[in-house]
Amino acid sequence: MKVNKRIDRDGQAATKIFDNRRLKVDYRTLIPILKKGMLVLDVGCGTGSISRDIANIIGDAGKVIGIDTTEQFIKSGKETYKATLNLELIHSDLFKFNPTQKFDLIISARTLQWLNNPKDALLKMKSLLNPKGVISILDYNHNTIEWNPEPPVSMKEFYTTFLNWRRNAGMNNGIADDLPKLMKDIGLIAIEKINSDEHYERQRSDFKSKVGIWSKVAGSKQMVSEGYLDDNLRLKAIKEYNEWVENKAISMTMKLNEVRGTLPDIKNI
Numbered sequence: 001m002k003v004n005k006r007i008d009r010d011g012q013a014a015t016k017i018f019d020n021r022r023l024k025v026d027y028r029t030l031i032p033i034l035k036k037g038m039l040v041l042d043v044g045c046g047t048g049s050i051s052r053d054i055a056n057i058i059g060d061a062g063k064v065i066g067i068d069t070t071e072q073f074i075k076s077g078k079e080t081y082k083a084t085l086n087l088e089l090i091h092s093d094l095f096k097f098n099p100t101q102k103f104d105l106i107i108s109a110r111t112l113q114w115l116n117n118p119k120d121a122l123l124k125m126k127s128l129l130n131p132k133g134v135i136s137i138l139d140y141n142h143n144t145i146e147w148n149p150e151p152p153v154s155m156k157e158f159y160t161t162f163l164n165w166r167r168n169a170g171m172n173n174g175i176a177d178d179l180p181k182l183m184k185d186i187g188l189i190a191i192e193k194i195n196s197d198e199h200y201e202r203q204r205s206d207f208k209s210k211v212g213i214w215s216k217v218a219g220s221k222q223m224v225s226e227g228y229l230d231d232n233l234r235l236k237a238i239k240e241y242n243e244w245v246e247n248k249a250i251s252m253t254m255k256l257n258e259v260r261g262t263l264p265d266i267k268n269i
């Protein structure tokens with residue numbers, strides 16, 4: 001019961017973070033390649049807030065399908081974005097998703113960073129792509145985050161443990177910079193890497209919520225229950241980091257790239 005309550009709490013915090021994401025801020029480099037009438041797949045769409053913004057741009061002749069393995073996010077998004085008729089949210093794992101149609105654009109934001117088999121995920125996306133379609137992945141390099149000034153030692157310790165925990169689970173902390181090679185390895189061409197860093201300065205109205213993401217991440221007890229972290233350090237990191245955000249933080253830059261690729265033209269092979 002306690003565990004379920006914790007998952008609910010973590011899930012609610014994540015739902016709020018995802019609902020606050022907007023295409024023009026959180027996947028801004030995608031906008032120039034969106035065209036009316038496209039069929040778009042958003043893999044790991046969360047609650048579907050970015051998918052909804054895409055649906056509004058591609059218009060009624062187009063459609064966005066968002067898939068996510070977390071039922072709570074899909075349930076929430078179906079309710080929140082029900083007025084967007086050209087958006088369909090489906091509770092599904094990418095690897096079990098077998099639609100009848102192929103897509104003009106397949107996107108995935110901040111999702112491959114959580115997988116221990118990102119190359120298999122790209123191969124699956126490739127199998128769902130129209131011959132002239134584009135795959136676009138937006139993801140992080142967590143190794144190169146910049147805080148100004150340095151955050152408290154307790155948060156740096158938490159962050160180092162977080163990266164170790166991720167690495168041991170097979171996740172790639174620097175995937176943003178490995179995507180071009182991964183795309184090349186699976187046979188995509190015309191690969192483009194576009195810098196999509198998220199830079200937050202104090203004058204931004206969303207500064208505290210964006211920079212405060214790390215105390216929300218530390219809000220989860222998962223690393224404590226898996227023996228990676230002492231709970232007192234976790235609580236200390238949250239408290240000291242919140243104080244730092246409130247009083248000392250000047251800026252934070254999270255490093256991201258959008259990386260795109262397309263299928264080779266079979267006529268030219």
Ligand SMILES: C[S@@+](CC[C@H](N)C(=O)[O-])C[C@H]1O[C@@H](n2cnc3c(N)ncnc32)[C@H](O)[C@@H]1O
Binds near residue numbers: 043046050111
């Ligand atoms: C960090 S969230 C990103 C949400 C959204 N794309 C955004 O940028 O705000 C990653 C999402 O990927 C989903 N996910 C992880 N593995 C998946 C898989 N194999 N198939 C579909 N969704 C997956 C998770 O449930 C989670 O909602």
